[in-house]
Amino acid sequence: MSIDYPQFRKLEGAPNLYIIEGPKHVTEWQPMGDSKWVVHQHYASDYPRYQWVSELLQGDDPVRFLNVDTWKRLLNERSVASADEIPGRTPYPTNQGLWRDNAPVGALTTFGAEARASCIFEVKSDADVRWALQDRDELPLMVLGGGSNVLMCQDWAGRMLHMNILGIQKVTDDGNAVEVVVGAGESWHAWVMHALECGWNGLENLALIPGSVGASPMQNIGAYGVEVKDRFAWLEAIHRDTGALERFEPKRCAFGYRDSVFKQSEKEKWVIVRVAFSLERTAPLNTQYGVIQSELQSRGWDRGTTHRQVAEVVMAIRQSKLPDPREIGNAGSFFKNPVVSKEVLARIQRNHPEVVYYPAPDGGVKLAAGWLIDRAGWKGHQRGACGVHDQQALVLVNYGGATGAEIWALAHEIMEDIVDKYGVQLVPEVNQVGL
Ligand code: EPU
Secondary structure (H helix, E strand, O other): OOOOOEEEEEEOOOEEEEEEEEOEEEEEEEEEEEEEEEEEEEEEOOHHHHHHHHHHHHOOEEEEOOOHHHHHHOOOOOOOEEEEOOHHHHHOOOOOOEEEEEEOHHHOOOOOOEEEEEEEEEEOOHHHHHHHHHOOOOOOOEEEEOOOEEEEEOOEEEEEEEOOOOOOEEEEEOOOOOEEEEEEEOHHHHHHHHHHHOOOOOHHHHOOOEEEOOOOOOOOOEEEEEHHHHHEEEEEEEEEOOOOOOOOOOHHHHHHHOOHHHHHOOOEEEEEEEEEEEEEEEOOOOOHHHHHHHHHHOOOOOOOOOOOHHHHHHHHHHHHOOOOOOOOOOEOOOOOOOOOOOHHHHHHHOOOOOOOEEHHHHHHEEOOHHHHHHOOOOOOOEEOOEEEOOOOOOOEEEOOOOOHHHHHHHHHHHHHHHHHHHOOOOEEEEEEEEO
């Protein structure tokens, strides 16, 4: 496969070099003095800039097409004076040629179910992504982030990209609001903690969620009344077929409950390389959840509550209810809370008046799947090396050595039982590989 992007250009009669990274993205190397470059990232958000990218693409006068080798030679004639260090925007592959064959990948997932990939490549830059898209392209491609939402039911007979694009860069700051760009490979929790340290607030309710930053918008992760979409500014992703870098604003992401366009119409078409967040030093606190309020009160933190205190409380609640994946393999909630009609709710309430539910958009209701599974008698159930967590029935666990197929068999049985007992079909939140 050959991809359409990046493309290399030079300004005629001047040293300026360009990489066109997508239909709206250009990186420019502008000369400074005799020996330095200043690097600019251009994102064409308005028509004149979009037009400028089109002209660069077409190579209209005074722009010259270059092949990559000439481009590199010209680039190396100067050194970079001040680079715009947006995570991952390096011009060259940083890992080229380093596929690891027949690699064990279980330890890269929080479930820890053993499995192998035909080959795996650790991605550190956009250029790495594009290189890997074209290499060994007869093999199917799977992208692995923090591995916290995947169950390996079988070996993966294909290429695996392990996302490790790092870096955190503040791009705007008006004294209160900041926009911060984060590499897709950063750990979600480490990023939330870093943001709090910097006084960039708004993500504190999402502390301790396992996984990577790049995966967070895919399923619009959420907890305690906050979802990623509430603080999401934009993301950039590389198209798997063309190599084009494109920006997704919130509307284009079509966020829903544990859902986005990347799980629907754009599924498996993109590799998310970085995500930008809008945070505020004076972000309003989200403490409306009963458990958060009572935990704040019991610590005497219910007055003058700080964002950091909310994060502490969220971490304590999660630690008391959810197994730590470093100790017991799991992927958080295995199932989504099912959204059903009011009629279905009324039918369930005839036998189970105490069923837990919440209002959902479009007039339906969201049932607490943990409650359904718990009342069906599964909580704490252990089968071989896997089971249902004894504090939160929505979480399936691998006590050590369970295979993905065994965990999936248990999940399947639970789903059938919930259909039998309540007439409700549970849908896994966790992606199954190999089914
Ligand atoms: N419940 C039970 N038994 C259980 C678990 C829950 O009866 O074993 C009842 C609880 O008593 C409560 C209700 O079910 O009345 C809801 O439980 P909880 O507040 O723990 O939240 P959840 O709906 O089970 C969701 C998210 C979690 C998130 C929490 C807190 C989903 C699929 N899960 O769980 O997210 O931490 O809310 O906001 O939406 C994750 O996605 O991995 C995750 C952990």
